[in-house]
Amino acid sequence: MNEQVHGRNDRAAICRRMLAYAGMVEHLALPTDLPTLGTQMLASLRDDVDALAVYLLMDDETLGLLLHAGCPQAPPGHARDAKQLCGEQACEPGSAGDGKESCIVPLGAARPAWIGERTAALALIPFGGRGPQERRGLALFMLRHADHAPSLAALLELSVHKLSQALTRDMAPAGGQSGADAGRTRVLLIDDEPLLVAHVGRILERAGFAFNAAQSARSGFDLATSIQPDVILVDMVMPDLDGIKLLRMMRRNELLSTVPVIMLSGQADETAQVAALEEGADDFVIKPFSAKDLVARIEANVRLVRLRRDAVWRQGELLRLQQSQQELRNLLDTVQRVRDDERRMLAREVHDQLGQILTAAKIDIRLLQDRVAQADRPPPARDILAELSAALSNIDLAIAAVQDIAALLRPPALEEGLVAALRWQAADVQRRTGIVCIVLHDPTDYVEQPPFVAGELLRMCQxxxxxxxxxxxxxxVVIQVAMRRASLLVRVCDNGGGIPRGRLHAAASLGLKGMRERAASIRANIHVYGRPGRGTMVAIRRRLAYR
Structure with missing residues (x-):
């Protein structure tokens, strides 16, 4: 009963954290200011997290505060490293709290004042650095409970990954921007009149835009593909190419197809306006124009394009979220199905093997009891000893059956670690089948896995x-265990016939499907390779996010 209640609580916690992640993705889908972003993140994680703080890694390798929410005191604005930020206890040897690797560590009485007394554990999760534009940093979560489940660790890591994506989107300057132009709306004017170019440049620079200009259609097109402006102003009449043909070139170009284009003309020709709009122009301005009118039209077009881009991005994120939720539901269903299958297997073993042995022992003892109860003809001592010996033999068989079932559920060698369990399994296979089974372990930088992870890896190897x-x-068969680039790598290689390519994803390959589902449950990747006549290799790789 306790196990059933515990299982229901685990499933409820996983579902709750799935909903929290869904809320997190929705909050991060659209750009927002940093204080609001921190408040929204804390609201999504409120069941597990009391407060949070996010730091960016500066050019001098120090940490600078980006945002915080829920902290009893304002966190330090700068820190040399995670040790100075979180205290000696959170970064003591063996805690992995150096800010370079994700970890969750319990806190004692000695702690920085800004963390607060209610915090039971601290999660440190680095992020960023995967691309040239992705900022690196460190996220700190003040947890309410010292004990944590793998689902909480996964939730925090996924949340920080989404936060990193949002920061990259909202903080990184657009392509072609640098220095003083970073963060400003870029406007490109393509017009062959120098006086108009100078006049528009003064207007837009006073309005806070980053202004660029070209005085011919072809040079303007080249400049536009280079700097990728936010808005392009195009004159209808130019000596080398008219504005309509230039507009067609832009709409056929992948980099410029969605950039707003505002056509400029000195003639209020309705036919020309309709032709420009039909070719893809976003607006049409008649010369001469006022400064306020031009600035308002530019800002309106930029706003519309950004809203469209945000809507498309948000729709994509929601679709990915729905797919992730469906995958999580499938995973939960698979876990429950595996548990049910294991329960049925255990019940069958107990009934068919242990039950029959105990029944036979009971029958022997009952017969002996009936014979002893006959006062007129008591059985001789030799017969009593024979009956007791038979009962004891059955009891020995029952004990052996219990040990076999216990080993089937969790091999005793697993208590000594994954490598010991794999060696025990290899020796058992070699003893039963005669197939040479070797375990090769490279101890360099090896990190022992948590019990649940080790159990799932052992079952995949089985x-x-x-x-x-x-x-x-x-x-x-050769089983290899080693660390490669902060990831655990387990390979099972044989010299057999090699699995056919068509069976790798066949519906009848239930064993391979079960291995993939177990790999997903521990956030590992599994690949199966086979070559005819040269054997098969099963490769499992798991990145060490938490120790």
């Missing part, structure tokens, strides 16, 4: 060995 016994016709 399934791989089972497939070797059933289908491969192999004479040797």
């Amino acid at each position: 399934e791989a060995l089972t497939n070797v016994l059933r289908h491969a016709g192999a004479t040797q």
